[in-house]
Amino acid sequence: MTTTLQIKEEFYLQRLFGDDVPEFVDATRYVRDGTPYPLSAGDTLKATCGVRTDDEVVAFSLRRYTARQAEREIERLEKTVGGVTVTRSNVLWPRLPRRTLYELSESARELAAVLGEDDVVVELDGELYVLALTREHCEGVLALTSGLARTDEGYARSETGGGDPEFALPASGLRLRVFLRSPVRRRVIAYEFAGGPAREPGAVETVTRATALALNSGFDLAPFRMLAGLDRIEVPLAPWDAAARPRPAAEPVSFAVPVVLLTAEGSRAARGHVVCDIDLERLNPATGGLGLRLREGNRLEWDPAVAGPARFETYRRALTEAVDEVVGSTLGPDTVRGIACDILVGDVGLDTVAGLRAATARLPVLAATPREAAVCALEL
Numbered sequence: 001m002t003t004t005l006q007i008k009e010e011f012y013l014q015r016l017f018g019d020d021v022p023e024f025v026d027a028t029r030y031v032r033d034g035t036p037y038p039l040s041a042g043d044t045l046k047a048t049c050g051v052r053t054d055d056e057v058v059a060f061s062l063r064r065y066t067a068r069q070a071e072r073e074i075e076r077l078e079k080t081v082g083g084v085t086v087t088r089s090n091v092l093w094p095r096l097p098r099r100t101l102y103e104l105s106e107s108a109r110e111l112a113a114v115l116g117e118d119d120v121v122v123e124l125d126g127e128l129y130v131l132a133l134t135r136e137h138c139e140g141v142l143a144l145t146s147g148l149a150r151t152d153e154g155y156a157r158s159e160t161g162g163g164d165p166e167f168a169l170p171a172s173g174l175r176l177r178v179f180l181r182s183p184v185r186r187r188v189i190a191y192e193f194a195g196g197p198a199r200e201p202g203a204v205e206t207v208t209r210a211t212a213l214a215l216n217s218g219f220d221l222a223p224f225r226m227l228a229g230l231d232r233i234e235v236p237l238a239p240w241d242a243a244a245r246p247r248p249a250a251e252p253v254s255f256a257v258p259v260v261l262l263t264a265e266g267s268r269a270a271r272g273h274v275v276c277d278i279d280l281e282r283l284n285p286a287t288g289g290l291g292l293r294l295r296e297g298n299r300l301e302w303d304p305a306v307a308g309p310a311r312f313e314t315y316r317r318a319l320t321e322a323v324d325e326v327v328g329s330t331l332g333p334d335t336v337r338g339i340a341c342d343i344l345v346g347d348v349g350l351d352t353v354a355g356l357r358a359a360t361a362r363l364p365v366l367a368a369t370p371r372e373a374a375v376c377a378l379e380l
Contacts, residue, residue: 007054011096012221014047015039021286022046024221027094036075036091045070045092047195049221052101056112057188058227059104061097062218064173064195100192104177108190111179114148114155115188121148122211123177125167129207130157133180137275138231138295142208164206166239171201176214183229191218209236222313231293250280250348255360256299257323258380260367261315269311271380272300276323278356280348283340290327290336291343294320314370322366322373330359 011031012024024047030037039045049062065073077089111121120131120142128148134141144165147158178191193214212233219225219232256273263269279291296312328336339356342348367376 007052009096009098009101010051010053010223011094012049012051013037013045013092013094014049014220015044016046022220024049031094031096036077036093039074039090039092045073047217047220048094049218049224050097050101051223052098052105053187054105057105057108057190058182058185059101059108059190059192060218060221060224061100061104061192062194062221064193064217066173104190104192107177108179108188111155112188114157115179115181117181117183119180120211121179122207123179124207124210127165128155129160129165131208131211135183135230138229139234140230140232141234142212144208164208164236166204166206167210169201169203169205174205174210174214176210178211178215180228182227184227187227189224189227191215191224193217204239206236206239209238212236226313231295252277252279252293253353253356253360254278255357255363256297257294257319257363258365259300259315259319259373260365260376260378260380261300262367262369263306264370266369268303269306270300270302273297273380274300274312274319276320276360278327278360280343280353281346283343288340289324290340292320292324292327294323315368315373318368318371318373319366322368322375323363326363326366326375327359331355 009031010026010028013027014022014024017023027037045065047062047064049060051061052059074090074092077091107123115121118133118135120133122129122131128150129144130146130148131142132145134143144160145157147160148155149158173195175194176192178189178193180189180191181187182189191214195217212235215228215230215233216235219228219230225231254275254277257276258273259271260268261270275295275297277293277295279293282291283289284291294316300312302311331339335355339348339352342352364375365378365380366373367378368374
């Protein structure tokens, strides 16, 4: 049992904004006030996530919705005047999964004694597995190392029989729990994922691949991404793909971006360089353009007056859009489309990589606030 009274609860939902871009928004106050959250349409709801934080564990319970599931969650309200409907609205009544979050937290406390710094414990269909997490910058690779059996004394590692255990995706969707230690705070992260399968029900998945997919889904939420210290987990090939696609993954093209970061009031927050990776395996799923991922790196100098672990996160989106525009302008739209097609069919050659490196070798300085970023005349 937990001995702390320092418990914090939060609730987030992911919905579509603008050009059908999914983003998480904080809906905690709607849970506290017992009021509905307004949605523009039923299909704008993509996921919900409850969070429970105490002195030892941060628990996340994420649920992803199919279009049909989202439709059942949404309530349609109508206002009539004189028998005539004058307004219609769609709302969601947010519900924090307190029991699930409590059970996650208690399970995390039980597992803490056998959870190493680089261990990831996964619970799937009542079975426990231990995976080794290898970190490189903000990306990670998982590898199954053993099973984990409950004993009278606690837990003991066990053999898995060789290979990565496989299972068939149920029609109801994937459901698993993941436990790992945060590298940035002395907390155990407890994470439950539930959602419709990305592949057809009955398709064969492995424990490692399912875990990677579930974690990557959670990384859409900034608090989860920050506590885990990861932006992405490498996803192994599906079991039926292994023989058909033996080629290794292409390394991303990485380059430095000179930036000046300003607060919303216009005062300088930081200056230096951030790192941008161009993914040569996947496109931006929303735009079909290049997949860009920005990370802070170690060449950004912050003003000491600017504090808080979320400081770079507030600039990430604006900077990503500005870098995409600058790189696209340098390469030209036809070249970008050609590179995107190469990435799509897995045919990225050395000439493509060389062209990307040349286009990103000397980028102009970008000035950014949390809302927007643009090329500026400043020099670092």
